[in-house]
Amino acid sequence: MTTELILVGGGLANSLIAHRILMTRPDFPLLVVERAASLGANHTWSFHDSDLSDDQLRWIAPLVAHHWANHELRFPNRRRTIEDNYNSVTSELLHEVVAPELGDRMRLETEVTEVTPDGIVLADGRRIEARAVIDGRGDPGAGHLDIGYQKFLGVFARLAEPHRLTGPILMDATVEQTDGYRFFYTLPFSDTEVLIEDTYYADGPALDRPRLRTGIENYAEQQGWAIAEVTGEEAGVLPIVLGGDIDAFWAVDPARVARSGMRGAFFHPTTGYSLPEAVRLADEIAAIPSLDSARLFDLTRRRSGELWRRTGYYRLLNRMLFRATEPDQRYRIFERFYGLSDGLIRRFYAGRLKWFDKVRVLIGKPPVPVHRALRCLAENRHPSTALSSSSGGIQ
Numbered sequence: 001m002t003t004e005l006i007l008v009g010g011g012l013a014n015s016l017i018a019h020r021i022l023m024t025r026p027d028f029p030l031l032v033v034e035r036a037a038s039l040g041a042n043h044t045w046s047f048h049d050s051d052l053s054d055d056q057l058r059w060i061a062p063l064v065a066h067h068w069a070n071h072e073l074r075f076p077n078r079r080r081t082i083e084d085n086y087n088s089v090t091s092e093l094l095h096e097v098v099a100p101e102l103g104d105r106m107r108l109e110t111e112v113t114e115v116t117p118d119g120i121v122l123a124d125g126r127r128i129e130a131r132a133v134i135d136g137r138g139d140p141g142a143g144h145l146d147i148g149y150q151k152f153l154g155v156f157a158r159l160a161e162p163h164r165l166t167g168p169i170l171m172d173a174t175v176e177q178t179d180g181y182r183f184f185y186t187l188p189f190s191d192t193e194v195l196i197e198d199t200y201y202a203d204g205p206a207l208d209r210p211r212l213r214t215g216i217e218n219y220a221e222q223q224g225w226a227i228a229e230v231t232g233e234e235a236g237v238l239p240i241v242l243g244g245d246i247d248a249f250w251a252v253d254p255a256r257v258a259r260s261g262m263r264g265a266f267f268h269p270t271t272g273y274s275l276p277e278a279v280r281l282a283d284e285i286a287a288i289p290s291l292d293s294a295r296l297f298d299l300t301r302r303r304s305g306e307l308w309r310r311t312g313y314y315r316l317l318n319r320m321l322f323r324a325t326e327p328d329q330r331y332r333i334f335e336r337f338y339g340l341s342d343g344l345i346r347r348f349y350a351g352r353l354k355w356f357d358k359v360r361v362l363i364g365k366p367p368v369p370v371h372r373a374l375r376c377l378a379e380n381r382h383p384s385t386a387l388s389s390s391s392g393g394i395q
């Protein structure tokens with residue numbers, strides 16, 4: 001069998017690429033191969049309006065299952081509500097929208113065992129050839145990247161009574177600080193349906209699920225929310241990049257296969273979130289009139305390198321957070337950050353900080369001993385961290 005484009009893995013990034021291509025070329029001969037029983041597996045992906053352009057917000061709108069006009073931050077010495085639209089895409093809706101667009105151009109519950117620039121091999125030994133292949137099989141592991149972790153357990157719950165929130169609580173750090181920076185993240189899907197996540201910016205990836213479940217029950221109780229039923233659970237261990245070598249990251253797999261999503265390091269260094277980068281990559285790929293493997297490899301490799309160079313400053317902040325700050329004091333970095341202007345906060349999450357924002361974030365009194373901060377800055381100059389002068393401002 002032969003087709004034009006094979007998308008290996010039907011997760012967030014490749015589903016968005018397929019959706020975006022089919023918006024303008026509904027008959028395009030492509031194939032999505034996914035090992036799970038549905039596209040996107042079992043996920044809720046959130047983003048701010050300010051992460052995307054107006055045009056991107058328009059085309060992703062059919063995939064947005066929940067939308068809020070504000071969100072809240074809570075720290076021991078600061079409480080703040082930010083008026084900025086926040087959205088969640090769910091894997092259920094992603095599947096509901098994209099699967100019919102794909103029709104028989106989708107193979108679910110199908111394992112891919114080999115990926116090359118001109119085709120794939122399935123677990124049953126069959127080979128499918130294509131002019132172009134994009135590997136979107138998710139997080140390849142941290143090879144050659146120096147990382148900390150954002151890890152969490154989330155519980156989807158139905159409450160006995162309405163929660164009375166007006167929007168999500170993106171960080172509630174008024175809780176006991178254990179295992180690094182700890183906060184609760186709550187998305188209110190309806191008056192009585194919520195997702196509550198116990199989240200840690202921690203040095204290690206281990207998740208003690210029973211302990212976190214108890215933590216979530218206790219937190220709900222403190223908020224006055226009686227959980228009537230737990231309807232689901234999701235867990236994540238996302239990379240927070242402190243440094244590393246992006247060339248070596250790509251060189252682990254010598255085949256010149258294009259990559260999308262986490263596979264190509266297309267994620268925000270400080271949050272581990274990948275949706276905005278996945279939207280941007282989908283836009284760029286869908287705009288190419290004729291897709292072939294060499295061109296797609298060059299495009300994704302180049303974009304990944306550019307993103308790495310543009311985000312050197314975020315890795316510096318991550319090192320300050322993980323290496324220069326005592327774990328139980330890390331919350332103070334975020335507490336201070338959320339005292340800055342709405343515009344700066346938006347630009348931070350959108351990855352569009354200006355040079356004066358970078359200066360603004362660093363000046364003041366963070367809880368970081370000077371000698372440790374200087375060590376983080378010095379590391380920034382190490383060639384393996386591949387920082388660029390093109391990112392402007394502090395290197």
Ligand SMILES: Cc1cc2nc3c(=O)[nH]c(=O)nc-3n(C[C@H](O)[C@H](O)[C@H](O)COP(=O)(O)OP(=O)(O)OC[C@H]3O[C@@H](n4cnc5c(N)ncnc54)[C@H](O)[C@@H]3O)c2cc1C
Binds near residue numbers: 012
């Ligand atoms: C619990 C959780 C919550 C997150 N929340 C957010 C969020 O709110 N906002 C945000 O922007 N980011 C979020 N992220 C981070 C990131 O956006 C997600 O990890 C996102 O799903 C990454 O997209 P992806 O396409 O790279 O990988 P995935 O969505 O993981 O897709 C990879 C797909 O490849 C399939 N696959 C893997 N190997 C094979 C194989 N051999 N054969 C066939 N199929 C295969 C997998 O089954 C999977 O469906 C979250 C991550 C997690 C884990």
